[in-house]
Amino acid sequence: MQERLDKMQRRVSEHVLESASLDRDLADRKQQAIVEGASAVLFEKGFHGTSIRDIAAACGMSMGQLYHYISSKDDILYLMHTHTQEIWYQRLMEGGFDQISDPVERLAHALRLSMEFIYENRDLYLFIFTESKHLDREHLRVVLELDDKNVVGFYRGLLADIPGLPLSAEESEVASNLIEFISVFLPLRGWNLDSEKTREHVDFLIEFVFRGLRLELPLGWRAA
Amino acid sequence: MQERLDKMQRRVSEHVLESASLDRDLADRKQQAIVEGASAVLFEKGFHGTSIRDIAAACGMSMGQLYHYISSKDDILYLMHTHTQEIWYQRLMEGGFDQISDPVERLAHALRLSMEFIYENRDLYLFIFTESKHLDREHLRVVLELDDKNVVGFYRGLLADIPGLPLSAEESEVASNLIEFISVFLPLRGWNLDSEKTREHVDFLIEFVFRGLRLELPLGWRAA
Amino acid sequence: MQERLDKMQRRVSEHVLESASLDRDLADRKQQAIVEGASAVLFEKGFHGTSIRDIAAACGMSMGQLYHYISSKDDILYLMHTHTQEIWYQRLMEGGFDQISDPVERLAHALRLSMEFIYENRDLYLFIFTESKHLDREHLRVVLELDDKNVVGFYRGLLADIPGLPLSAEESEVASNLIEFISVFLPLRGWNLDSEKTREHVDFLIEFVFRGLRLELPLGWRAA
């Protein structure tokens, strides 16, 4: 598991910069700083509404410095995507998710952790999902690939571990993608909902998913 | 029912142009032409990537003429949204949906019609959902309001009509929004899925939703 | 003959702008204005040293206007080239060159007219010959093609008309290119020479070429 995360992280600077003479560690740190520095402005103004000048200012970097660690504005969008996947995965690991042996319990726990995390980072997720179309073709390909491997693939793996899952292979595939989709429902389409009751909404969504999958929720799942 | 559609349509030109001297019918027809003419370019290049020149050319209009029927580029985005809601509603009506008396059957039928329609117009829906963030504040407000009234509200009404629906008020509200969300799943996140099996996927999604809502699917629902 | 000139001129706006809705006449006039307006700055600072802002200012146009009539800075370089070929050809025609029936006399006259014209426009020719390498691949191809057809081709035609020219086909080909080359000698490499004696230098160059070609100069050729 840990090795997958490492692979994921290492990919970041690989895909963004190729310059031979470059301190890779520094580059990674700076890219991290860019993502963190840029987030607030990007969430507020959107990707197209934010200029490179805005981003440089928000990161406390000069434009020139910025361009040492990215090679185009699109790279920032790309970094936002990989960053999102990384921190999502990290949260799952920190949540002790991988210490649960029962696969159904694991699914329930993963759903709750995921939805809570995504809700906490709702600005980020709203940004990611509405701006992903603006990635250029090559970056988009990589991001979708990573998503398929790491996020959808994660749920695919969870479902596959459940013995006697009453779904066909094709249904499982749809379900894996659908679960990811439903997990971002609150940031993407939750504006009509009472934000004081998020906890209840998450409970409902988890129940909804389990029923949809014809699974019984484990005992005491709400205690999570 | 028909009166709701009328109200929806009438809103379009109201919000876009205020000039009293304009023939309202002509304006509506031209706006229709703009939306239809612009769609292909917009889907291909995205809203920011498409210039007013591109749109004028694609509509076979001069830029001047274009600006007689819209007052800013943003209006076009707004028109795309209202247009989408309109044709969605129209399809539902044409689908004979309002002649079904059993509320559960009506829900099943509405889901199928909706998902099929949305899949047929997947470029449009992808566009709408990824570009909605770029509406300016006022247009956005109106679009969300319309969506809440016409689309979410539509599902809200359907659920309310089901006697003994085993959901709390809060859960119903979440569910109405979630149903709309799931109905656009295929265009928004279906890229991993085999496009030859869309029919199966729609079936699965409908079953998923019904189970999620704790409802039994009506007999013969697949025949639809 | 006149038809060749027309063809040449018409090519200019064809290659530079494709936009469907564009007054072709206006475009041609504006492009002419651009070439004429930009020349002085370009000669002084070179192509790379001159910014689009400089050029716009020198032409009395806004940058936006400039870009209605060109589609990139490179286009200006391209226009300079075609413009040069045009005015060179125009001068030859005005010089009554095509009313001379004896082919050898025609050559002598063409050489003198050419060299005089090129010397008068020495800044332009210096610019053209030293900056041509900076044309992008496609424009370069077109320019070389035009040069081969119109300028080198012109000399090729003159040589071909001379009965009993004591040169092989291969030698004629070299000679045609060499004549064009020598005709720009003064602007390109004349800085060591006394600019008061240009007339003499031209005479010498013409004699040099005729001797090189094993041709006798026609009687009274100096009077031209």
Next chain:
Amino acid sequence: MQERLDKMQRRVSEHVLESASLDRDLADRKQQAIVEGASAVLFEKGFHGTSIRDIAAACGMSMGQLYHYISSKDDILYLMHTHTQEIWYQRLMEGGFDQISDPVERLAHALRLSMEFIYENRDLYLFIFTESKHLDREHLRVVLELDDKNVVGFYRGLLADIPGLPLSAEESEVASNLIEFISVFLPLRGWNLDSEKTREHVDFLIEFVFRGLRLELPLGWRAA
């Protein structure tokens, strides 16, 4: 003769660096390495299209190291010029040119050696001639001076050595410059010509020059 070459070489580092503390020999060697390392990139991308980073990378040096041996990017252009003159002169010397006593034979031999050398180094010559305009004023002055002294001056000397040369002083001056000019004809304007027949073209050019100068070619000159 040798002393002229030495003087030429010594000038290089003199003009480029003034820092007294630098080992002159090391500096010369490094500058040599810079010219040789940078050539390929420069020919491919042109002077403006090549960044200092590109050059440093191509030379296998760090940017810092590069700036120890040059003081500005322009210096590199300057070094390319002096380098060109040096290797040209070197080739002439190696070609045994200075062992020929008959002045007309010497001219013929020099022309052939020159043209062959220039053709072999056509990328370099094309570069030199098209980029010389971008030298800053002071460097340009020096380069032109060196050219006048070493290259044109070389031909001037050869012509002066020919007894009974049927040219006036003014004509000789033009001729010296013209000979240099014609010797770079193939790289600069030879693109229309069949590159398989370069040998023939050189022969023709030499004959052309000799006839132009009213000189008889020495017996057996083709055997060279």
Next chain:
DNA sequence: GATGAATGAGGCTTCATTCAT
């Protein structure tokens, strides 16, 4: 009424050179 030429601020990106490490 209809056209499309004109505006000009602002977008992204590059790069020669310096200098802290």
Next chain:
DNA sequence: AATGAATGAAGCCTCATTCAT
């Protein structure tokens, strides 16, 4: 001594909107 990260001005180009014709 040697490195390459950092600077920031300046480069080319776009485009929503207006308005003279």
